[in-house]
Amino acid sequence: MGMRLLVLGGTHFLGRHVGTAALDRGHEVASFTRGVSGEPPAGVRALHGDRDDPTALPAALDGWAPDLAVDTSCQTRVAARNAAAVLSGVRGYAFVSSLNAYANWPPGPIGPEDGEPTWETDDDGYGPVKAYAEREIRAAVPGRFLTARAGLIVGPDDRVDRLGWWLRRIARGGRVVVPAEGWHQPIAAVDVRDLAGWLVEMAERGVPGAVNATGPAGMTTLGGLLDLCREVTGGDAEWVPVPEADLLAAGVEPWLHLPLWLPAEVAGTAWDVDTTRARELGLPSRPLERTVADTWAWLQGVEELPPPPHDLPRPGLPADLEAALLAGHDQGP
Structure with a gap:
């Protein structure tokens, strides 16, 4: 009723x-x-x-x-x-x-x-x-x-745009800066x-x-999520892993400039969250590939995203910072 x-x-x-x-x-x-x-x-x-x-x-x-x-x-x-x-x-x-x-x-x-x-x-x-x-x-x-x-x-209608930024950047293809040590960090969503x-x-x-x-601990890694983004968008992105020390020295802000990336000293524990009660109470966890695919489908119908809520900064790696990092590093995961 x-x-x-x-x-x-x-x-x-x-x-x-x-x-x-x-x-x-x-x-x-x-x-x-x-x-x-x-x-x-x-x-x-x-x-x-x-x-x-x-x-x-x-x-x-x-x-x-x-x-x-x-x-x-x-x-x-x-x-x-x-x-x-x-x-x-x-x-x-x-x-x-x-x-x-x-x-x-x-x-x-x-x-x-x-x-x-x-x-x-x-x-x-x-x-x-x-x-x-x-x-x-x-x-x-x-x-x-x-x-x-x-x-x-994560999912469709996300104005905060962390996953969305990765999808759009990966869809453009070419050499893409990724965090070297952060590639294998666990992620739950x-x-x-x-x-x-x-x-x-x-x-x-x-x-x-x-x-x-939240999602079960260890449901994927940052690298696994980015690989999935490349598969869903059909892009030809080539990963360029940059060591954490170089990222930080260049002024790359974790979580903001490379969304979802956390420094190694934090990432190992920040994603380790007990969700036993959530699972017992039936919180679903649909396959991540469906979430990524549906988010990409939604993004393709959006001409321009409004600003993120609550005065949050818009995520993503500035073009000049990306160019400088790419100039100094070889590709390959």
Whole structure:
């Protein structure tokens, strides 16, 4: 039987896919956003307001009482308090947190959820805010609050564009800078569609607790992912491995200029995250080649990507930096 489901967020990437998944499961769906990043999927009721304004959500709901909530957009402590005040009566609340909520990640590793400390500081860093929001909303929705500590989320509609940058660069072909030591670093990711559908199900069931919501540890390597990108795009890219010391000396920023690459001292543990509970609760993990292929198909229909959300910098290796690195290194993995 369908219920009323509110998506906090809902106009791009994860929030958008949550809205679609909820519609597919027969729910009456509304999204609550600032109204500046486009419209939600067709069939989703668009509600607008600023989450930091305590009057905005009650005014937008205007008597429409949700049974379920999936929160994809909490960025401030005030937003968490406001959501807790208004949505304490829902049957299930699925909150999208982050592995950054853990006080020791990175570098990790991360074991079972209940044995790992989360941030308790008062600063407004990304991780401390997520950890605070978990505590605040959990107290308001006891026994019905799930926090999904997400890692790398990939798939169609991704405006953050880390996987997308690699796909476009590899499709152009030619010599491509790759991190030499990072080639074999493990990577784990979750497809945005798998995570979205699972979040809706968790809210429906009122499942409580914390879950490391990412792909299985060791599901692939950075090199394996890039090989897959080359296969999917049909490009003729030739890998040019550059030693980590040379990358850092040239000013290459890990994770930003070469998306998904982490220095060796961090990569060995950062991707080692226990996902036993996620697997027990049925978080799917579709084949990575399907995710990469679907992301590439989506990108080919996009004329120009909007800026990344939350003022994140656009990822990718600047052309002048790439040219300098290629000039000094031979090809071959």
